[in-house]
Amino acid sequence: MTFALQDFVTTILFVIVIFIVLSVLVRATVKILREYERGVIFTLGRFQKVKGPGLIVLIPFVQEMVRVDLRIQVIEIPAQDVISRDNVSMKVDAVLYFNVVDPEHAIIKVQQYLPATVMLAQTTLRAVLGQHPLDEMLSERKKLSLDLQVILEGQTEVWGIKISNVEIRTVELTDNMIRAIAKQAEAERDRRAKIIHAEAEFQAAQTLVDAATIIASVPAAMQLRYLQTLTEIGAEQNSTVIFPMPLDVIKPLLALLETKTAPPPAITLPVGIHAIP
Template sequence: MRERYAVETEKQDNVEPTPEDDNSNYIVEKVAVFVSWILVLILLPFSLCCCLTIAYEFHRLVIFRLGRIRSCLGPGLVFLLPCIDSFNTVDIRTDVVNVDPQEMLTKDSVSITVNAVVFYCIYDPINSIIKVDDARDATERISQVTLRNIVGSKGLHELLASRQQLSLEIQQAVAKITERWGVRVERVDLMEISLPSSLERSLASEAEATREARAKIILAEGEAKASKALKECSDVMSENQITLQLRHLQILCSMASERRVNVLFPIPLEIMAPFMDGKDSSDAAQDDDDRRDSDDDYDYLHLFSPKVYISGTPPDFFNDAQTDSTTEKPEVGKTTESVEENKPARSWLWPPFFRPSRSAQDGEQPTSSRRVRPQSGQPSPRSNRTDDAIEPYPLLTKPPARSSSPTKPSSIPIPPRPDHPSLPPVPPHPTLPPIPPHPTLPPIPERPIPPPKSTSTPPEKDPKVSKADKNYYF
């Protein structure tokens, strides 16, 4: 009982074992070592296969000789005596422990689910072997308990707001316990804090209300600053009207750039004063209205009727319109061809937009576009429109003769067309009988003989003279 208490006290206080050994155990150990060396020497070189082992860089070998800890060896080649030495391999790399999600209550009685991750490594292989059964499992269990204890002592808002501080507290608490096992806790992180759905909705609405209140405060502060700036700007614009007009134009430009907008911009009458004729009055405007009402449809007919207008000097082979209009009527004895040749040609006036402007000698102003209403007792200017206008070119009296259509028939008689040669009768079939007549239908009548054609030359007829095409235009 005293020895067991001494071992536990030694394990807890990390004190080296006492040099007092049992003499019997010591003698047995020395004898076993001697016999092992003899076997190794006898069985050389085959015994080397059982005596040598390799430890990797990230492994450490804890050697036990007859159940007692001898040393911690590695990395590299390690020599072991067969039958009396044994070893345990310890991995000194950093390992990860995933703490399973667990439900817990916070300080303000809110049920949440929390999971975490713990990063640790073994820095003392001997203590990790002799002071704990499984260092990995022990580290995971102590992390779960520490997490539950610390989360239960915090409020919900504190947990959500200071997760880094919570992770640091858990790391320090776990490291203080695992340090006796030769385990160093490097980091602890909270992966997720799950809240109930009802609590999530309430927190979201609270956060939304807080954000809206903050936004209204910021908007009110911005409007206050903008109103101060607008007041200063209005004071500057009130001193200069041009600045206000330029600002108006900038606003119109910004409106038109976003979408299609029709802007009705009023123009002061003072701007149009230089372009207006000072001599015009209301009487002149009334005269213009009366003149438009009294105009006939002469110009409108010229606009809608089809015409041919030719500009330039008339060619030599065209007849003059005035000469044709003064020709005398043909006599009774003349032929129809001569009558057609002496018939006056058709002509018309130039359209209004092709007529030259009248000069100042005719008593009208060439630069004025207004018409003067004729006074009583004076002839209308429309009556002299034909006299003042330039005569256009007349139409052709007769189209020229074409080579493909002669005006007179040829005097050479055309011989009659010969008869078609008669076909020989169809011979009967050598084997088939002739087709009998139909019992009810009448027989087919014979083909009548055409009358003989006369071979005399037909009398000559008066040649027809082709008339000029009235719709012929060039």
């Protein structure tokens, strides 16, 4: 009975070992890749081909496979300390969208393409934004995002990575700078208001000059204005009416008054005649 029990235990252990070995071989031999995955196959350390998706069969201990995800990945670039061209300190963060288009280069050309892309995006963000003043960062954010995308595409193309989009998300300023920008905006609004008021005064003055020129060229126009003014005053039922007198009517009266109030001419004595005191 003792020998039979030992043989049974030995058989069970052998079966377990065989099962473990077969499981390891199956896992090393058979690989299943999803639709968005590709496998970079290496044979004895040398690149062979890119396979997938679907069922992939490998030679155990001879071939190995590295999975690569082809989906667009979204990475948040943490806030970076940036000094603009006009020496303004701020914190800027962004969002990076990219995907792998060449699995071979993504695995062979760079050690780890994901952290490498993130670090490259951080340094490029600081370098590009540091070349622009603060006003451009706030007003032309879309243009700066396109510049970042073009620069990153030029550097990650050799890695087999396609930069889909770069979006500058937040520009954080200090409290002092926010107050200064608010004062600048207020001063700009005051300047525009004064310019608009001055332009309105100029247009009104120009219109009055044009109207005066037209009235001066047609004397009857002034009489029509007088009659229109009287009509407007009469419609309001006023007890007092102020009627302006034309200067052409007043000028003869003023000349007559000046003649009557003029001093008598001085008497000039002939030469040789002296007044006796």
